[in-house]
Amino acid sequence: MAENVKARVRAPRSASAGEVATIKTLISHPMESGQRKDSQGNTIPRSIIHRFTCDFNGENVIDVKMEPAISTNPYFEFEAKIPEAGEFKFTWYDDDGSVYEESATVEVS
Amino acid sequence: MTFRTMTAAAALAMLVPAFATADPDAKLVVNGEIEMVTETEAPEHLEGLRTIRSGWTFRTEETQALQMDDFDNPAMIFVDQARDVWNTVEGDAGESCASCHGEPESLRGLRAELPKWNEEKGEVYTAEMYINDCRTERMGAEPWGWDSQPMKNMTALISSVSRGMTVDVAIDGPVREAWERGKEIYYTRYGQLELACANCHEDNYDNYIRADHLSQGHINGFPTYRLKQANLVSKHNRFRGCIRDTRGVPYAIGSEDFVALELYVASRGNGLSVEGPAVRN
Numbered sequence: 035m036a037e038n039v040k041a042r043v044r045a046p047r048s049a050s051a052g053e054v055a056t057i058k059t060l061i062s063h064p065m066e067s068g069q070r071k072d073s074q075g076n077t078i079p080r081s082i083i084h085r086f087t088c089d090f091n092g093e094n095v096i097d098v099k100m101e102p103a104i105s106t107n108p109y110f111e112f113e114a115k116i117p118e119a120g121e122f123k124f125t126w127y128d129d130d131g132s133v134y135e136e137s138a139t140v141e142v143s
Numbered sequence: 144m145t146f147r148t149m150t151a152a153a154a155l156a157m158l159v160p161a162f163a164t165a166d167p168d169a170k171l172v173v174n175g176e177i178e179m180v181t182e183t184e185a186p187e188h189l190e191g192l193r194t195i196r197s198g199w200t201f202r203t204e205e206t207q208a209l210q211m212d213d214f215d216n217p218a219m220i221f222v223d224q225a226r227d228v229w230n231t232v233e234g235d236a237g238e239s240c241a242s243c244h245g246e247p248e249s250l251r252g253l254r255a256e257l258p259k260w261n262e263e264k265g266e267v268y269t270a271e272m273y274i275n276d277c278r279t280e281r282m283g284a285e286p287w288g289w290d291s292q293p294m295k296n297m298t299a300l301i302s303s304v305s306r307g308m309t310v311d312v313a314i315d316g317p318v319r320e321a322w323e324r325g326k327e328i329y330y331t332r333y334g335q336l337e338l339a340c341a342n343c344h345e346d347n348y349d350n351y352i353r354a355d356h357l358s359q360g361h362i363n364g365f366p367t368y369r370l371k372q373a374n375l376v377s378k379h380n381r382f383r384g385c386i387r388d389t390r391g392v393p394y395a396i397g398s399e400d401f402v403a404l405e406l407y408v409a410s411r412g413n414g415l416s417v418e419g420p421a422v423r424n
Contacts, residue, residue, distance in 0.1 A: 038224050044214050062220040106373050107220060 039063050043124055045138040049116045057088065057095075060109045061126050061134065067102040083134075085127040086110060091120035116140055171199050171418070174213055177307040179416040186413040188314060191345040197415050198358040198367075198423055201349070206370070209422040218299055218368035218420030221292075221375050225300035228293060234284030240297075243281065247304050254305035254417050258406045260317045267321045267402055270298045271377075289397035295375040299366045302419035310363050310417060312409045321399075325407025328400060334391025340408075343385075355424075360385075361412035362405065364421025375420060378405050 044058040061083065068080025086098040086108070095114045114122070119142040126134040171179040181197040189195070199207060213219045229240040229247055244250060254270065261268035264276075274297055275286040287294040314322045329340045343352060344360030351357070366375040379396040382404055386393035394400040 040220065040223055042214065042220075042223075058214055060214065060217075060220070062224070107217060109217075 039128075039132075039134055041124065041126065041134050041136040043122070043136045043138050045122050046116075046140060048141040048143050051142050052115065052117060054113050054115050055140075056111065057114055057122065058109070058111045059086075059088070059124055059136075060107060062107050063126075063128075065102075065104055065106045065108065069102065081129050083108060083126045083128050087125045088112075088114070089123045089125075090114060090116070091118070095122075116142065118142055166204070167200070169200075169204075169207065171197070171207070171211065171416075173211055173306060179307060179418060180309065180414065181416070183414045186410065189411050191341060192359065192411075195361065195412060195415060196348075196359055197412075197418060198361060198364055199418065199421060201356050201358040202423060206422055206424055210418070216368065216420065216422055217373070218366075218375055218422065219303075221296040221368075222300045222303050222420065225293070225296035228297065229300065234278065234282035236281060236283040238282045240277070243277075247300050250301050251304045252308060254302045254419065255308040255310050256312060258318075258402060258409060259313060262317075266399075267318055267406055269402055269405060270301055271397065272402075274298070274301075290377050290380050292374075295366050295377055298377070299375055299420040302366065302417060305417045306419070308417050310409065310412045310415050312406065312413055314406075314410045318406060321403040322406050322410065324400070325403035325405070328404045329407055332389075333386050334389030336389045336391075338389040340385065359411075360408065361415060362408050363412045363415045364418040364423065366419055367421045367423050370422070370424045378408075 039062060041061045042059070046055045049055050063083050064081065065083065066078055066081040068077070068082075070078045072078050080102060082100060082102055082104070084100050086096075086100060088095040088097075096110075096112050098110065100108065120140060122138045122140065124136045124138075128134070171181050173179065179197070179199075181200050182194055185192045185195045199210060209215045209217070226247065232239045232242075240247075258267050258269045260266075261272075271287075271289050271294055274294065278284045279286050287297075332339045332342070340360060343357050348357045348359045362378050362381075365378045365381070367381075368374070369376045377396070379401045382401055383393040383396055394404075
C-alpha cells in the first residue's frame with residue numbers, strides 16, 4: 035500500500051429530492067507513473083490508482099478508468115442527482131490491490 | 144489618424160487588465176469565514192514600498208480560488224498528514240506533540256510572530272527550530288531535516304491554525320542584530336546577474352520575469368503549496384531558489400544567514416494576514 039493515502043470527500047449533508055449536487059473527492063497518492071528512474075537509473079515501478087467509482091444507494095454514478103499520466107493526489111469533481119436519502123460510496127482501486135473506501139450520507143428534506 | 148490613435152490607446156487600456164491577473168479588488172476569504180488582509184500600508188521600517196500586497200493578489204483567479212477553500216487547497220493534504228503525526232508517540236520519552244500541546248489549535252498565534260527571539264537559547268528561532276527542540280529535548284526523537292517532508296507538513300499545520308491573524312514580527316530588542324543582517328542580505332546583489340531581492344520584489348513587482356509574475360516576495364503564505372512542485376515549499380527553499388536564479392551560490396537552508404533573512408522578510412509583511420499554507424504557481 036502506498037504511504038499516507040488519505041481520501042477526502044465533500045458531499046452535501048442534506049438536499050431536496052431531485053437536486054443536482056456537486057461532489058468533490060480528493061485522495062492523496064503519489065501516482066508513480068512507471069516512467070521515472072531513481073538516482074541509480076533503475077525504473078521506479080508504476081504505482082497508481084487505476085480506477086475510481088462512486089455509487090449512490092448501490093447505483094453507479096461515475097466509474098473512471100485512470101491512466102499513469104494523471105498527476106499526484108487525484109481530484110475529481112462531478113455532479114450527481116440525489117433522488118432520495120441515501121449514501122454515496124466512493125472507492126479507489128490501487129495497482130497494488132489496495133482498495134480505499136469512503137462514504138457520505140445525504141438526507142433529503 | 145486621431146481616431147486610430149485613440150482606438151489603439153483604448154485597446155491597450157483594455158489589454159492591461161487582462162494581463163494583470165485577477166480582479167484587484169478581490170477579497171481573500173478562506174472557507175467563507177477567515178478574512179485575510181491582502182493589501183495594506185507598509186510597516187514603518189520599510190522605505191521601499193508604500194503598500195504591501197500578499198502574493199495571492201498576483202496570482203490568477205484559478206490559483207486564487209484554490210486557496211479559498213480547504214478542500215480545494217492541495218496543501219491541506221499535508222496538514223492532515225501532520226495532524227496524524229501530531230498525535231503519534233515517537234522517541235524515547237514516549238511523548239507525542241499532543242502530550243504537551245494538546246490540540247494543534249493551542250499554538251494559534253505562534254506563526255504570526257515567528258521568527259522570534261528565544262531567550263533560553265539566545266538566538267532567533269524559527270518554527271523549524273522550535274519543532275526540532277521539542278523532538279530532541281522533550282520527545283527524545285531524531286530531529287527532522289529543515290526541508291524534509293514531515294517538517295514542512297508540521298510547519299504547515301502550525302501555520303494553518305493562525306490563518307487570518309496579523310503578521311506581527313518584532314524587529315527591536317535582541318533580534319535587532321539579526322534583523323539588520325537580514326536587511327543587508329535583502330539589499331545585496333548576488334550572482335552573475337547581480338540581483339538583490341529588492342531588485343525584483345521591490346523595484347519590479349507586478350512585472351514579468353520571463354513568464355512569471357513577480358510578487359513582493361512576502362512570506363506570510365509559507366510554507367506554500369507550489370503547483371509547479373505539487374508539494375509544500377519552505378521559506379528557505381524559496382530563498383535558495385531565488386539566489387540560485389541569480390546564478391549565485393546560495394546560503395545553506397537553515398543557516399544563520401537565512402534565519403536572519405527570514406526575520407527581515409517576515410517583518411516586511413507586518414500587517415498582512417498569516418495565509419500559510421497558501422497556494423502559488
